[in-house]
Amino acid sequence: MESPVLYCSEHLTKEDDEEMQQENGGDGDDDDHNNNDDDDDTDDDDDDDVDDPDDNDDHDDNDMNYIRILISREITDVRLNDQEVEVLVNDNWNQEIRTHAIRYIRRVTPQFRLSKRTIYRAVMYVDRFLFHRIIDNGQFWAVRLLAVTCLSLSAKMNENIDDVPPLSDYPVGAYNINVNAIRRMEILVLVEFNWDMNCVTPFDFRNFFISRFCRDVTKIDITRMNTVVIIMSVLRDLRIMNHRPSVIAAAATLVAVNRDFTIQELVIVINALPINGFLQIVSLS
Template sequence: MPLSSSSSGHPHQGLFSSSASDEHSNDLLLCGEDASSLSDDERLVPLFPPGSKCPAGVDEDVGEEDGNDVAAAWVGIEADHFPEMDYRSRFRPRSGNLDPAARLRSVAWILKVAEFYQFQPVTAYLAVNYMDRFLSRHALPQQPGGWPVQLLAVACLSLAAKMEETLVPSLLDLQVEGARFVFEPRTIQRMELLVLDAVNWRLRSITPFAFLGFFACKADPGRSLTGYLISRATRIILATTEEIEFLGHCPSAVAAAAVACSAREAPALSSISPESAASWCAGLTREGIVNCYQLMQELVLSGSGQHKQQRRSRIPPLQGIKLLGSEVLSSSSSPPSSASKRRKLSSRSWVDDGKGAGRRTEEGDDIN
């Protein structure tokens, strides 16, 4: 079915347009805030918290007491980066107004693109966090093909990559790995502004990766298996993003539960339990970690989640993991070839942001 425009203008006008003229659209990028608008908590949080930039790195120069204080401070503010309280309930089949399948497709696409470009794990997690925070505050219009949800996913991944990656693909090159629509850069940039407004420009979210290295050292004081714990827990954490049930758990609990799950698979660390993980940091709760741990065992590790048929991959068993120390992803170490990175537009829809028309080549439908 073609995407038709209304008589008032472009089909995207209601979602992206502003009262300002195009020649003054750059004014939308200006931020009127100054340092005085930051709260004390925002001033105290490091710009790049240890573990968020490189989850496999553990700073040996930081004392245990200092590490405990920093981790406890993050636990105290992690709820500031949550979606709205009723967000998870809105995915329920009868009473909810959000489509869990659409969210799952978007998350799966984000994970695939992040793997394609070998992004850091925290980049993919942040993109999903931005998407959930946006959807919890704003309703997207229902459109044929579901292009608004894909546009949101592209914008969120772009913002996350700008926050965490040194090399960021262009907005056009970012739209790979099965994207059904191709959006103009200007359209994505406008969506980025909407996302920034929805999250109140607070992009430095506290993620499980901020705690991962610290908790791994707590579980393995001798550090002989710390690299394995981080690598395994990273894969588990990324897999949790596909399940809406984990939206009710804070990042610190997700990190602690993931490390506990990983430790139980290593014979030398089998004594580690989710109950004991509650002692790793002030502010952790035994109940929260145990509940999250049980969900991971049920939905992620055992493959019995409600979306198991749609998952792109399962978490491999211990013997299937190659322990590479600081490496946190088990993807191929060789970069993707230039040929594989070429965008194939013949099977996707071009979504134009100007006055021109696009064509859905896979169905032969014009976008008027």
């Protein structure tokens, strides 16, 4: 499986670079790149970045304990294995489903001001469902129904209850999809997942790695925004997205800090972390 560090440093598209420039001061108002989406990630503990310096030692201990808990959780989270990923990647119809679903999810979320974490988790749900269930070739109404359902469930898991859109507000285009159909699909997905909808995402690790890797306090905000752009670019590649979220978050943050890092330099930086025994980000073989 391709290294997420290599992916993040070598496979960012022109659009990703333009988005990072927009986040760093441009006027970009593309629906998929709405800065307010990132501002909505209020549960990312962003306030920790401005804590009293006298409390740093206590916060370091708390951060490390929190990260260890997250890593232990992500190890037990349901993820596809390499063979399962290849089955999806090599199926052209499944790839078309995935592309349509991601495009829909990213297009409609700005109107609801949903967070990037909600988008990411919705795509994780789509991938899990596609491995276990078959959507008949050409049934684009079912693809739209799946996309709406996964986004709705993700919003219910991530957003404040007052911010969760009613099912009737999700746009369904020309497809004959009503609220009852979405509810039935939600039950189908929940049963398929054994009601286990909670999963760790790279956004859970973002602030931790930024605090470790970005030592220039004047660049923390820019690094945070660029890290989001890089994490979201991972959605395009199922092989990369299937890596552990901590690995993706660390790789994305390092690339956001310095696009010119070599693999050897990345290893040195990662090895300096106290949790290195839990993180296996790159291999030199």
